[in-house]
Amino acid sequence: MSVTIKDVARQANTSIATVSKVMHGSYSISKETADRVNQVMEELGYHPNQRARNFVSKSNKTIAFVTDIDKEAGFKNPHMFEMMCGMEAMLSQKGYGFLVKGLTKSDVCDYVKNAFETKYVDGFVIHASVITPQLSDLVSSKGIPHLVIGVPSFDNNFCWIDADNKHAGQVAAKHLLTVGYRTVAFIGGTDEDKISMHRLEGVLSILNEHDVLIPSNYLQYGNSGVEDGYAMTLQILKGASRPEAIICANNYLAYGCVKALQDKKIKIPEEIGVITFDDYPFSQILNPKLTVVNIDVYDMGQEAGSMIVQKIKKPNLHIQSYITYPQVIVRESTK
Amino acid sequence: MSVTIKDVARQANTSIATVSKVMHGSYSISKETADRVNQVMEELGYHPNQRARNFVSKSNKTIAFVTDIDKEAGFKNPHMFEMMCGMEAMLSQKGYGFLVKGLTKSDVCDYVKNAFETKYVDGFVIHASVITPQLSDLVSSKGIPHLVIGVPSFDNNFCWIDADNKHAGQVAAKHLLTVGYRTVAFIGGTDEDKISMHRLEGVLSILNEHDVLIPSNYLQYGNSGVEDGYAMTLQILKGASRPEAIICANNYLAYGCVKALQDKKIKIPEEIGVITFDDYPFSQILNPKLTVVNIDVYDMGQEAGSMIVQKIKKPNLHIQSYITYPQVIVRESTK
């Protein structure tokens, strides 16, 4: 059996209450006894039993991150993992454990309900990919501490945070204008691609603000494959006038765009500048290296970690907001 | 306060012991009382407090995955996350929770010791990037249930599993020979890059077996950047005779290699075939799409999950082995 608080108390010639107090840094303990107790703890190699603590304090000090993870997730969704890393770091720092649970949409309700009722964990961070209206009802009716990552696409009572892609779009457009590009085109995903749409929204808001005209062929939508980026860029090039810069809604599109430009012997960044979003290793490998507006998802994860513990402490705290730390990383694809 | 076992007992007119027994399906309970108790539990919406259970049963039913995760890990190390996904899935299936803990090498010992002693978790899966000889001593002296992912590079008592990169190298070489390439070159990482070295080892074993001669310039080592792959390929091309195929130790190298070949107007796969390892999305984006030898790390994760729970049940089980599921995915860069 491992050493317990009793052993420490006996050895230090005090009561367990005193030992407990020194562990919690109570002021009402004389320096001598505190020192003595600390020393004994050291000698005995005492470690408080976390389970006992969890039990009496009615908290596990752990939060569950629930999301859908299937095969290939590691490769297809590096963002999510990056975010998880930030979250883990913050939770660790705050003394919380980070439990990850992969679930399909249909199983989430049951899991959350049970995990909450059995007090298996203290709170939940839930990826927007697995939320449902029923889950919203559940968490709000039971007051389950939670935080959703990603904007829900339906009416809800969730607390959520998301990256502000509109803002990121604004930052991209602003940067282009600032460094001297006068006309800009945009290639993005389909209507369903909310991220792309939000980025476009931001871009347009800035362009309008600066009275930059946008010929219709400057706006291209399609799938997000490399070849789609290639084709859309060609479409843009076909028009009467060429834009001075192109904003690509994501890295794949940007790769296709760069290829098309190079095939047409158009110099980047002199003749046309290219900017995209998210700092995948990818962007640094391409030639030219891509200028990107990066959203620090690690930071967002940290924020999420910090928020969920706040929520646990103040259950009536209600957060529904976009947060973001967009930052432009200037590389070779823009002047 | 939520309803406890006492409430159930009172309401059902029995003792808490009886309630506990019906929950655990004890045979020595009459059907009537069992039914009654179950009904009361239902009525009251009773859920056993998991924390109390953990406390008395001295087990959390959770295993911790400890690794070093810093910023960018999500982008730089998709493999690890893919592996984690497989592990999570398996552990979930076996009724275990999956806790992830990011730690630096210097902190791992303390953490593991403490987490074990405080019974915070039941077992550990540890990434080889954070293991030390001290940790080996610790886990073996205390009999801590663990499994390390990756071969340790020092004498140790760990249980470990790893991907068999040598085997993967053999598979790559064999495939090349099979489809008709007669001479093959290899570009890989530095001496310290064990993965690259093991892959090379496998390649050479097959080449020797088939009496394929390897001029010294066919073997190139360097860093693993795209530009390194480019430069090494050029080195190879400088030689008196050209190889018919090139094996690239990783994706970045492969990208540089392809670029160099294309700049030299060498046709892939007709004049020179290219093969690499690991099925990053990357490989499918390049033009031509890359033929790869893939190692299914998700499967490996599942294996790891399954092994650690075995270890918990049978502590004297000792595993030190390479496991792997290499599979060649033929795409455009080889005939």
Place this chain on the structure above:
DNA sequence: CTGAAAGCGCTAACAT
């Protein structure tokens, strides 16, 4: 400043 004692909710001997 320190200690005694009462739980927290559950399991598991041990009685009955």
Place this chain on the structure above:
DNA sequence: ATGTTAGCGCTTTCAG
């Protein structure tokens, strides 16, 4: 078949 009871290791009043 069921109930009594003694913990598990810790926190936290409440006295001293």
